[in-house]
Amino acid sequence: MTTTVPFVTNGASNGISNGNGQPRLSAEVSSRIRERLQAAGVSFLANDNIAEHIEPGELRALEVEVADKVRDLLRTLVIDIDNDHNTHETAERVARMYLHEVFKGRYHHQPKVASFPNVKKLDEIYTVGPITVRSACSHHLVPIMGNCWIGIKPGVRVIGLSKFTRVADWVFSRPHIQEEAVMILADEIEKLCEPQGLGIIIKAQHYCMKWRGVKEPQTSMVNSVVRGDFRHDPSLKQEFFELVRQQEALLST
Numbered sequence: 584m585t586t587t588v589p590f591v592t593n594g595a596s597n598g599i600s601n602g603n604g605q606p607r608l609s610a611e612v613s614s615r616i617r618e619r620l621q622a623a624g625v626s627f628l629a630n631d632n633i634a635e636h637i638e639p640g641e642l643r644a645l646e647v648e649v650a651d652k653v654r655d656l657l658r659t660l661v662i663d664i665d666n667d668h669n670t671h672e673t674a675e676r677v678a679r680m681y682l683h684e685v686f687k688g689r690y691h692h693q694p695k696v697a698s699f700p701n702v703k704k705l706d707e708i709y710t711v712g713p714i715t716v717r718s719a720c721s722h723h724l725v726p727i728m729g730n731c732w733i734g735i736k737p738g739v740r741v742i743g744l745s746k747f748t749r750v751a752d753w754v755f756s757r758p759h760i761q762e763e764a765v766m767i768l769a770d771e772i773e774k775l776c777e778p779q780g781l782g783i784i785i786k787a788q789h790y791c792m793k794w795r796g797v798k799e800p801q802t803s804m805v806n807s808v809v810r811g812d813f814r815h816d817p818s819l820k821q822e823f824f825e826l827v828r829q830q831e832a833l834l835s836t
């Protein structure tokens with residue numbers, strides 16, 4: 584039992600037509616968005632943001648479509664959603680959760696980040712953390728939970744401290760592997776403030792290893808990226824890791 588969201592494209596907005604200049608019918612909004620992305624040659628991997636390519640009203644229609652598919656999944660899992668009071672509205676909840684909460688970093692635009700010129704030519708490094716990161720692994724779509732530390736040697740612009748948390752939350756709210764997540768976050772921070780040096784450390788636990796599979800309750804993954812002066816100057820890199828160690832030590836006092 585699937586409710587589809589009928590929609591007619593005129594081919595002009597996304598370059599797609601049936602070849603006779605006739606409008607092409609996309610039965611589902613997900614197909615329409617996918618066709619638009621493909622026509623524009625834009626990647627839509629699990630950890631890509633596609634907000635630019637979603638038109639007004641489509642996110643709401645996508646929520647309806649996802650809920651329909653989740654309902655089908657629950658039925659396929661032989662769960663009696665018609666009579667089970669606990670799972671009656673689970674499909675709608677899961678659709679909302681994916682599109683607007685845990686994977687909002689795919690479907691919503693980056694939060695607004697004001698940046699200011701570095702008029703005083705600040706060039707002393709600072710670190711901010713721990714920043715809580717919540718994500719999901721691309722392989723099983725189960726949670727990744729951890730912390731992140733960001734170190735900056737200021738460059739062209741300065742952004743407010745809270746913005747690191749907002750941008751990290753946006754980047755991590757997508758299905759990821761941790762190795763790529765740290766690179767994507769570094770790219771976004773570089774775009775925002777063009778620092779002379781940037782370092783990021785992530786420590787996270789993967790529930791695909793805790794909750795299932797090998798069931799290792801304590802194992803975590805730690806990875807980092809260093810760019811600019813942090814990469815070229817070993818003493819600066821050392822200072823970054825030392826500052827993070829001090830921040831971690833503060834947690835246990």
Ligand SMILES: Nc1nc2c(ncn2[C@@H]2O[C@H](COP(=O)(O)OP(=O)(O)OP(=O)(O)O)[C@@H](O)[C@H]2O)c(=O)[nH]1
Pocket residue numbers: 720721722759760761762789791792795796797
């Ligand atoms: N490199 C990397 N691996 C991850 C990450 N998150 C989860 N994984 C691993 O991705 C792997 C997926 O491998 P598969 O062998 O296809 O999955 P599986 O058969 O369910 O594997 P098991 O987890 O060993 O049961 C697992 O080993 C996960 O532990 C991550 O961020 N980075």
